[in-house]
Amino acid sequence: MKKTIEGSFAVAEVVRDCSPDVVACFPITPSTHIAEELDKMYANGEIKSYTAVESEFSAISMIVGASAAGARAFTTTDSQGLALMHEVIFAASGMRLPMVIVNANRSLSAPLSIWNDHQDSVSERDSGWIQLYCKNNQEVVDTVPQAFKISEDTNIPVMVCMDGFYLTHLVEQIDVPQRDMISGYLPPRKALYKLDPENPITMGMYALPATYQGFRIDLHEDVIASAKNIKEEMEAWAKVSGRSYGNGLWEEIGLSDAEVVFIGMGSVMENAELAIEKMRKDGKKAGILRIRCYRPFPSEAVKALAGKKAVVFEKALSMGADAPLYSELCTCAKEAGVDCELSSIIGGLGGKDVTVADIEAMLSEAEAGVVKKVWGD
Amino acid sequence: MKPANGKPGTSMENKTGSWRTQMPVVDKEKCIKCGQCAMNCPDGCIFVTPNGAQPNYEYCKGCGICSQVCPVKCIKMVTEEK
Amino acid sequence: MSGVFENKELFKSGHTACAGCAVATGFRHIMRAVGKDCVIVNATGCSEIFTSAYPKSAWEVPYVHCVFENAAPVAAGVVEALRAMGNDHTKVVVLAGDGASYDIGFGHLSGMLERGHDVLYISYDNEAYMNTGVQRSGATPWKAYTTTSQVGSKIRGKLQNKKPMTEIVAAHGIPYVASSTSAHYTDLEMKVKKALSIRGPKFLNVLCTCVPGWGTDPSLSIQYLKDAVDTHVWPLLEIENGYLKMNMKPEKKPVETYLKGQKRFKHLTPEDVSEIQKMVDERWEGWVWREKVDTERKKELGE
Known part of the structure; x- marks a missing residue:
């Protein structure tokens, strides 16, 4: 049942109903409301534990310890907080x-900015975490239970990415999945291994050159293989909730007959939906390829781009090189032998607005074959 | 899925005795079986037996702590011929 | 392995610590006192390296290592998870060096203590970053040589004093803080057991000789720790619910007894030694004074 609720509070509700054992958070704008709401739930006895730690570094470290002990563990953060977690982010997936x-x-x-772009999580793309980018709050609350399921099935940590302010602070109608729906979908965690005095193991060992590479390649291959889980969980969740988002890895809208395609991640893709709807009314064949799962990278997605022109719009930079999503799509297209014309546009950094009209203009430029590399001042 | 986890107590496979250049030799006649050597050994490799202290040379690195803490000085460190 | 050499300890032989490592001796005592029903959380450092090189482990109990500076919050996560899942008995014990405790993980340790997690944090203090090859830490004493507190023509060893970690931790108002050494095993085991009988955060500061770091003969690792206590350099004490108790008041030996033969101190002048003696005496008197005040106060309050 839909209700009017702020995105952050909806996230807290769905996290609560996923029955986490340990939640540890440090407040940072714009994820703070999620943390505050979870603490309120703890104060009301609605979740088993909540720890207000002294830094994001301790937040991620606590959930590493909790997960090692076999618990279902959750935290929320962004930006500087995620950057502070960086060292443990790698260790968590490696473990x-x-x-x-x-x-x-x-x-x-x-400079300091509290506003939205994707630089924080894109900078963690090589960490061995699954990364799922949501276009709206409905998708976020539908993705959180899937994230726990995928993570616990694959032993790979999952990052659910929602745009700060655009989604976290947006009050809108959301159908927040209820506990009974979630418990039918997400069983209690059964740890494959854990810190247990009855069955002691040594975790987080150090590896010599003879073994280190093997562990890293194994994780890499398992992250690639997790694409299967992500797809399956989208199907399974669709059965439970009646809602789905593409095949879980990417979402296509009007792609089959499109001549120009807008490619991107996150909430800007809802604006893109409005833009192509308008363009189609005007007789222009525009389409969308939304990358939902950035890691593992859905290389298969490029196949639908054959013979098309596309704008790859992204809110992150790889300083001194091509934009990350663009360069990865170029590589995939080349490797798959897909003939398409991709153009890179960087924009929306630090909260710079990207409107429906902007997206229309980007696609018109792509059609004309002249594309600005950076959108906006 | 291959986590870098280990099984308990498997360090026992490391026979650190090969590191040793000096070896403790116990004069069992003098040994009073007080257990000081066993308590202070970093490697847990000297044991008090009914016959007196007995080093486990498989693990003994030859640090000489046992010899040094022995109240009756019954453990001598001797250069090991290999 | 059976017979005479049967190793029933929870911290096994075959670890790859240096010959004469007092950290390893200390771990044997600690594990004897901790027992089986525990989770050990280790910070990156010597002990992590010498006990857990894949695939061989010296641990007979559940053990986890994550990174250098996060042993305290990892332990907090372990204990919150165990309690949330209904395990009310398993003890969570951190083993972390002075680098992890005094320096890089200091803020996270402070946070863990302030929040009151049911964790025993044991800092094994060998007074420098030994794992990376003897660099100075906040725990390195005044004037000591390390590879980053060099002895040159202008500067001769560490310019700063050792961080008063025991007092800093005690200032958090946690229920139990104590100091010990790897050599004083009766004292150490008593303190570990006592700490584990108390709910909430506990801290033990355990001095450990480091053979390559201190430049000492491996056979003397235990003797130096006895000397540290006998010269009043490292008092054995407990601060329980805020009240200080000194566990041993040995007749003071001159500080040279402890300093001599340690290569890290070999450049000390007689003036340096008397300055150290003065510092040690002042600190000792401070402890004795505080014990007196605390004892009187305890009496007054009828505790």
Whole structure:
């Protein structure tokens, strides 16, 4: 049943109903409301534990410890907080511990900015975490239970990315999945291994050159293989909730007959939906390819781009190189032998507005074959 | 899925005795079986037996702590011929 | 392995600590006192390296290591998870060096203590970053040579004093803080057991000789720790519910007894030694004074 609720509070509700054992958070705009609401739930006895730690570094460290002990563990953060977690982010996946972070995407300093872009989580793309980018709050609350399921099935941590402010602070009608629906879908965690005095194991060992590479390649291959889980969980969740988002890895809208395609991630893709709807009314064949799962990278998605012109719009930079999503799509297209014309546009950094009209203009430029590399001042 | 987890107590496979250049030799006649050597050994490799202290040379690195803490000085460190 | 050499300890032989490592001796005592029903959380450092090189482990109990500076919050996560899942008995014990405790993980340790997690945090203090090859830490004493507190023509060893960690931790008002050494095993085991009988955060500061770091003979690792206590350099004490108790008041030996033969101190002048003696005496008097005040106060309050 739909209700009017702020995105952050809806996230807290769905996290609560996923029955986490340990939640540890440090407040940082714009994810703070999620943390505050979870603490309120703890104060009301609605979740088993909540720890207000002294830093994001301790938040991720606590959920690493909790997950190692066999618990279902959750935290939320963004931007500087995620950057502070960086060291442990890599360790968490390397230790093969399931856990979920909701990252309220925000720009990175300097200059300091609290507003949205994707630089924080995109900068963690190589960490061995699954990354799922949501276009709206409905998708966020539908994705969190899937994230726990995928993570606990694969022993790979999952980051659910929702745009800071655009989604976290948006009050709208959301059908927040209820506990009974979630419990039918997400069983209690059964740890494959854990810290247990009855069955002691040594976790987080150090590896010599003879073994280190093997562990890293194994994780890499398992992250690639997790695409299957992501697809399956989208199907399973669709059965439970009646809602789905593409095949879980990517979402196509009007792609089959499109001549120009807008490619991107996150909430800007809802604007893109409005833009192509308008363009189609005007007789222009525009379409959308939304990358939902950034890691593992859905290389198969490029196949639908054959013979098309596309704008790859992204809110993140790889300083001194091509934009990350663009360069990865170019590589995939080349490897798959897909002939398409991709153009890179960077925009929306630090909360710069990207309107429906902007997206229309980007697609018109792509059609004409002249594309600005950076959108806006 | 291959986590870097280990099984308990498997360090026992490391026979650190090969590191040793000096070896403790116990004069069992003098040994009073007080257990000081066993308590202070970093490697847990000297044991008090009914016959007196007995080093486990499989693990003994030859640090000489046992010899040094022995109240009756019944453990001598001797250069090991290999 | 059976017979005479049967190793029933929870911290096994075959670890790859240096010959004469007092950290390893200390861990044996600690584990004897902790027992089986525990989770050990280790910070990156010597002990992590010498006990857990894949695939061989010296641990007979559940053990986890994550990174250098996060042993305290990892332990907090472990204990919150165990309690949330209905396990009310398993003890969570951190083993972390002075680098992890005094320095890089200091803020996270402070946070863990302030929040009151049911964790025993044991700092094994060998007074420098030994794992990376002897660099100075906040725990390195005044004037000591390390590879980053060099002895040159202008500067001769560490310019700063050792961080008063025991007092800093005690200032958090946690129920139990104590100091011990790897050599004083009766004291150490008593303190570990006592700490584990108390709910909430507990802290033990355990001095450990480091053979390569201190430049000492491996056979003397235990003797140096006895000397540290006998010279009043490292008092054995407990601060329980805020009240200080000194566990041992040995007749003071001159500080040279402890300093001599340690290569890290070999450049000390007689003036340096008397300055150290003065500092040690002042600190000792401070402890004795505080114990007196605390004892009187305890009496007054009828506790």
